Amino acid sequence: TILSASGSGPATRTAHRPTGRARTRKLQLWPLSSSISVSLRVRSIGRDYKVYMRLAARRLTAKWFPKLRYTLEEESVSCDVENSRRSNMLDGTTNSSNGMDDFEGQLKNLFLEVRAKLEMGNKDDAVYLLQANFEAVKEQINAGFKGIEQAAILDTLALGYMGMGDFRTVEHLLNLLKDIVGDLHDDIPLMDSILMHMGSMYNTMGKFEEAICLYARGLRIIEQEFGTYSPFLITPLMGMAKALGFTGRVSEAVTLYHRAIDILENARGTENEDLVIPLSALGNLFISEGKATNAEDCFKRILDIYRKIYGEDNGKVGIAMCSLAHALCAKGNIHEAISMYKSGLQVIKDTKYMAVNDDLLEKMRTDLAELLHVAGREQEGRELLEECLLISEKHKGFEHPSSVTHLLNIAMSHSRSKNFAEAERLLRTCLHNMSRTVGQKNQSITVPMLHLAVTLYNLKRDEEAERLALEVVRIREDAFGKESLPVGEALDCLVSIQMRLGKDDNDVLATLKRVLNIQEKEMGFESEETLTTLKKAKSELLK
Numbered sequence: 001t002i003l004s005a006s007g008s009g010p011a012t013r014t015a016h017r018p019t020g021r022a023r024t025r026k027l028q029l030w031p032l033s034s035s036i037s038v039s040l041r042v043r044s045i046g047r048d049y050k051v052y053m054r055l056a057a058r059r060l061t062a063k064w065f066p067k068l069r070y071t072l073e074e075e076s077v078s079c080d081v082e083n084s085r086r087s088n089m090l091d092g093t094t095n096s097s098n099g100m101d102d103f104e105g106q107l108k109n110l111f112l113e114v115r116a117k118l119e120m121g122n123k124d125d126a127v128y129l130l131q132a133n134f135e136a137v138k139e140q141i142n143a144g145f146k147g148i149e150q151a152a153i154l155d156t157l158a159l160g161y162m163g164m165g166d167f168r169t170v171e172h173l174l175n176l177l178k179d180i181v182g183d184l185h186d187d188i189p190l191m192d193s194i195l196m197h198m199g200s201m202y203n204t205m206g207k208f209e210e211a212i213c214l215y216a217r218g219l220r221i222i223e224q225e226f227g228t229y230s231p232f233l234i235t236p237l238m239g240m241a242k243a244l245g246f247t248g249r250v251s252e253a254v255t256l257y258h259r260a261i262d263i264l265e266n267a268r269g270t271e272n273e274d275l276v277i278p279l280s281a282l283g284n285l286f287i288s289e290g291k292a293t294n295a296e297d298c299f300k301r302i303l304d305i306y307r308k309i310y311g312e313d314n315g316k317v318g319i320a321m322c323s324l325a326h327a328l329c330a331k332g333n334i335h336e337a338i339s340m341y342k343s344g345l346q347v348i349k350d351t352k353y354m355a356v357n358d359d360l361l362e363k364m365r366t367d368l369a370e371l372l373h374v375a376g377r378e379q380e381g382r383e384l385l386e387e388c389l390l391i392s393e394k395h396k397g398f399e400h401p402s403s404v405t406h407l408l409n410i411a412m413s414h415s416r417s418k419n420f421a422e423a424e425r426l427l428r429t430c431l432h433n434m435s436r437t438v439g440q441k442n443q444s445i446t447v448p449m450l451h452l453a454v455t456l457y458n459l460k461r462d463e464e465a466e467r468l469a470l471e472v473v474r475i476r477e478d479a480f481g482k483e484s485l486p487v488g489e490a491l492d493c494l495v496s497i498q499m500r501l502g503k504d505d506n507d508v509l510a511t512l513k514r515v516l517n518i519q520e521k522e523m524g525f526e527s528e529e530t531l532t533t534l535k536k537a538k539s540e541l542l543k
Contacts, residue, residue, distance in 0.1 A: 103149060104190070107156050114160040123164060130160045134173075141176070148188045151180045155194045162201055170201060178210075192221045199239045208243035215240035231267050234260050238278060245285050257282040271308050275301075283327060292331035299324040315353020318344040322364050334375050341368040357395035362388060362402065366409070373413065382413045399433045407433075408448055415451070420458050427452040443479035443486075446472040450490055453497070462501050469494040488518030492533065505540060512537045
């Protein structure tokens with residue numbers, strides 16, 4: 001029996017959160033990019049390009065939770081009503097006649113109840129409900145019951161914890177699930193659904209080898225029941241292709257994406273909107289592999305599909321245009337990409353398809369600003385960044401990370417144009433705002449701090465620049481380790497400042513050797529950064 005909030009179970013149980021091995025999360029650097037470095041690696045302003053058919057950064061919160069349906073959003077393609085013999089477990093009413101209707105209904109109700117509590121902000125109540133059900137199923141498992149019912153309950157609980165971003169608990173539950181499903185036969189009802197959920201969760205956590213194995217088993221089950229051209233194969237094909245791409249098995253991933261596209265074309269035609277998902281995923285993969293022409297073909301087809309279905313004046317068409325602009329940029333057609341970006345953003349604005357402060361729209365505006373800088377149209381790019389800043393400050397506040405990032409990007413834009421005094425003012429504002437939100441010792445504050453050191457260097461204020469660079473080195477050593485790439489980046493800046501200050505040659509050489517060791521380890525012996533450092537060391541030795 002599945003326990004609900006209205007039932008007596010939770011009130012009479014002492015619920016304990018299941019524990020598991022803690023995951024180590026990598027600390028994230030703020031975007032570090034500057035074309036006016038002392039000898040820092042030159043990077044473009046803002047974040048790396050990503051295609052917009054899916055959100056660039058999905059947060060595991062209640063807002064994201066409703067998308068945890070039968071599969072995760074990236075891998076889901078709707079299936080025809082006439083094929084609904086297959087269990088839909090958490091996705092809707094089941095039509096199965098195998099006697100498990102009531103059980104599936106309870107699972108669905110538990111899932112929806114947890115989701116509703118998270119959407120209302122009642123996280124404690126959601127956790128309490130999940131814990132109570134875990135205690136109940138744990139008693140069954142300890143008593144020797146390890147069947148499909150226990151697996152299905154653990155699967156639903158894992159999805160619940162995934163919805164609140166508790167990866168530690170999800171990992172523990174998945175380990176229990178693996179032990180159970182590994183001993184169950186493939187022909188048991190619900191098995192394919194559980195395997196798909198597990199694969200999706202492993203993909204989300206970056207455990208791609210585990211995901212591949214689960215998707216492969218699920219694919220085999222569905223092929224045996226529905227044949228090799230069923231739309232039900234799309235979920236495991238997409239999930240498995242995604243995992244293969246992340247593990248470097250690109251040709252296998254491309255083959256699976258093409259198979260998914262062929263199945264959908266045969267089932268629904270060549271202009272069906274469901275084709276957008278595999279085409280987008282395939283286009284992203286092509287871009288990551290440097291095959292921009294292939295990617296362009298994918299996104300052109302997506303644009304054609306949307307135009308055919310919705311006409312020219314639709315927000316989806318605007319988003320597709322921005323995605324195609326990304327592929328054009330990767331191909332090297334910078335000016336054509338800028339034109340396509342602008343047209344896409346104008347369509348989105350005219351149709352009011354997105355709120356002005358939408359995160360995805362903000363990402364697209366920022367990427368266009370970055371591209372304008374690359375094209376040498378810095379004033380246009382800066383004006384767009386300033387528009388982003390005004391929107392972010394109005395809707396999110398002056399100290400929100402988005403506002404600080406836009407402020408940092410504008411400062412870097414001014415530095416690029418050699419407006420160092422204005423860059424200094426903006427960077428000091430960044431530091432002030434971040435010190436209030438994350439504190440003065442958080443590693444993320446080192447990004448504007450290092451940029452300020454570079455700016456002061458350009459203003460010939462070397463002593464102050466050195467103090468800031470030394471502080472960046474200290475904070476990053478504590479956060480990332482003394483031999484990490486972020487530390488090497490800060491040391492590279494510091495040594496250039498100290499060379500101009502005329503510091504002791506032995507100390508400078510020691511720092512250069514340290515930078516060189518880090519760069520050789522992290523970037524390779526023939527990287528541009530490593531060769532630049534070698535030239536500095538040679539110059540210092542020849543003094």
